[in-house]
Amino acid sequence: MAEMTIQIVTPDGIKCNRKAYYISIKTPDGEMGILPGHVNMIAPLVIHEMKIRDKAEDEHVDWIAVNGGIIEVKDNTVTIIANSAERDRDIDTSRAERAKARAERQLKEAQAANQVDEMKRAKIALERALNRLSVGTK
Known part of the structure; x- marks a missing residue:
């Protein structure tokens, strides 16, 4: 099964660096799903709940609160540079x-x-x- 590398970077450092099968993000134009092999692109992000799924058939979803930024998809690497980002388990x-x-x-x-x-x-x-x-x- 194909995977892509997900990296989320904030001014506080790297918040996520892992492999995944699917992510869902939100741009000013709407929600976007990204799978391995996605076309290369750069887009702005809005405040949203990012969804990460490890496997196609996996019901488990990891959530990250992303507060704006940009996303770059290039050669199965997704880099998000965000103003801030917090994993669900890290939120107080x-x-x-x-x-x-x-x-x-x-x-x-x-x-x-x-x-x-x-x-x-x-x-x-x-x-x-x-x-x-x-x-x-x-």
């Missing part, structure tokens, strides 16, 4: 809950004061916290 859900509450509070305050830039930052922080919570509870 209580910390993510606190981040969600903080972002919701900041969004509400920015909306009340009509601060557009602060609203954008708070929405991104909220989206990241929700992504981490979703992956952390899988």
